[in-house]
Amino acid sequence: MGDETAEVRPARPERWIPGRAAKYRTVRGTAPVLILFLPPALLLFSIFVVLPIAEAARYSFFSWNGYNSPDNFVGLRNYLFLLRHAAFHTALINNLLVIAVSLVVQLPLALWLATLLADRIRGASIFRLIFFLPYVLAEIAAGLIWRFVYDGDYGLAGSIAGFFGLPAPYLLADPSTSMAAVLGVIVWKFFGFHMMLYIAGIQAIDRSLYDAAEIDGATRFQLFRFITLPLLGPTVRLSIFFAVIGSLQLFDLIMPMTRGGPSDSSQTIVTYLYSYGITRMRIGFGSAVGVTLFVICVVFAFTYRRTLMRHD
C-alpha cells in the first residue's frame, strides 16, 4: 500500500522480456555490457562491504592492536568478555529502550499527527515541513543543539529550572537521567520521518471507503479505527522495521551529547563498539562487537520480513 505511493515510476510497469529480444540481438550481444557495467559495483561492494564483514568474523577470534598481522589467537574470549561486560548489557538495554520509546511514544505521535495533516486543512504543508525538518538535520548538529538545551548553566533546561526556583539540572551529566534525555531527543529527531511515511500511506487509501462509511454515519474515531488503521498496516509494520534498525545503528546522535557516558549509562551497541573497540584500537574485540551487531541486524531483518512483513 504505502510502498507504491512514494515510488517514482513511469507510466506502465511493463517488463522487458529478454527472450523477445533474442532474435534482434546484435553481434555484440550481452557479454560486453555485463563485463563493463557490472564489475565496478561488484568490486566496490565486495571490497568495502562484504569483505570487511568476513574479516571482522576472523579478527574477532584474535587479540590484535592492528599492527603486523593478527597472531594472538584467543578463541571465543572476546565474545565471552562481551557477554559478561556490564557496559554491554547497558548498551543492549538502551537499544531496547529506544525501540520501546519508538513504539510507545514516537510512532503513535507520528500516526496521530499524520491523521491530522493528511487532511487538506489550512497550513498542513507548513506543519509537515516543520515536523520533517529535524530528520533532515545531521544527527551531530541535533545532538549539539540538545546538549545546549539540556545545559544547566547556559541552556534552556537551566532557565526553566531557575524559573521554578529549582537547582540547575545537569541531565546529560547524571547517569540516572542521561539516557532519558537522549530518548527525548530521539523522538524529536525522528517522529517527522515516520509521520511522512504514514501520510503517504493514508493518502494511498481509497477515498470512497471514507465516503461510504460517512454515509453510514461513522464517527471520526470509527473511520480511523476501522479504515485508516487496518489499511495502514503495511506502513506501520515498515515504520516499526525502520525504528528497530535505526535504534541498532544509533551512534552520531549520542556522541555530541554524552559519548555513551557518564559511566556508560547511555551506551548503545555502536557507541560501545566505539568506546571499547575503536578508541583503544582493539581490533579483535571491536570486531567481535561488530559481528554481534551484524548477527542481531540480519536475524532481526530476516525474521521480521519472513513473519510480520510476509504479505506486504
Place this chain on the structure above:
Amino acid sequence: MTDFAPKIRRSRLGWFLTYFALVLVAAIVLLPLVATALGGFKTLGELRTNPFGLPQHWEWSNYWSILSGPTYWRMLANSLIISGLTVFLALVVASMAAFCFAHVHFYGSGLLLNYFLVGLMFPAATAVLPLFIKIRDLGLLDTYMGVVLPQVAFALGMSILLLRNFFRGLPGELLEAAMVDGCGYMRFFWHVTLPLSKPILATVGIVQFVISWNNYLLPLILLNSDAKYPWPLGIMVYQGEFTTQWQLILAFITLTILPTIIVFLAAQKYIIAGLTAGALKG
C-alpha cells in the same frame, strides 16, 4: 504529493484543539533551533540569564569571527568534495549495475541482486574496524577517496534497487526498437535510459548526498587531519576547543545547519520524496 481530504466535520472546539496541538508540537520542534540561532547573537553572560529570548544587544562578532576565519569554509569545502564525489560515483556505478539487472538477462542475476541487497540490512558500523585496516593497507587513510569509496559501496544497495525498479518500468518497446535499429546496450543506456531517468537519478542523488553530507562515523575513522575534516567532524573539534564558549558554538552550529535548511526549503518536495522513497524501497 496530492492532498487528500476526507470530509472534515469538526466542531469549533475541535478545530481549536487540533491547531493548538499542532502549534504546540511545532513550537517544541522549532524552539531548540531558534534558541540556537539567537544564542549565536548573544554574549556568554547574556546566554546565562536569557537563553530563550531575543538578544538585548545583537552581537554580530560571534558569527563574524567564524565567517572570517578559514575553518568554517574549509569544512564546507571538504564536505562538498566528499559528498559530491560520493554522489557522482554512486550514480555512475549503481546505474550501470542497475541497467544490467533491469534489461540484460544473464545467469544468476537474481542471486547477484540479492547479494547487493544484503548490504541494506546492517549498518556500516559492523565492519568499521576491518574497513579501517583495509583503507590503511591500501594507503588511502586520510584521503578523500578513502572516505568516498566505502561510502559509495554502502550506497550501492539502495541505489541499485531504486534505479533498477525505475529502469524496468521504462517501456520495453523502446529497447526492442533500439535493438532493431542496431543500437547496442551501451548506446541504449547512454542515449535512452539515462535521459529518461532524470527524476530517479535526482532522487537517488539527493538521498545519497544527504546521507554523505551528514555522515560522521566513516570520516571519523578514516580521516585524521583537521584539514580534511568534513563539517560534522569539524564542528566536534570546534566544540572541543571552545567547550564553555557556548555563544561561539551556537553560532557555529547555526552556520553549519544553515546550508541544509536552505537546501531543504528550496528542494523540499524532492528531499521529502527522496528520503521517504529511499526508505520505502530500501
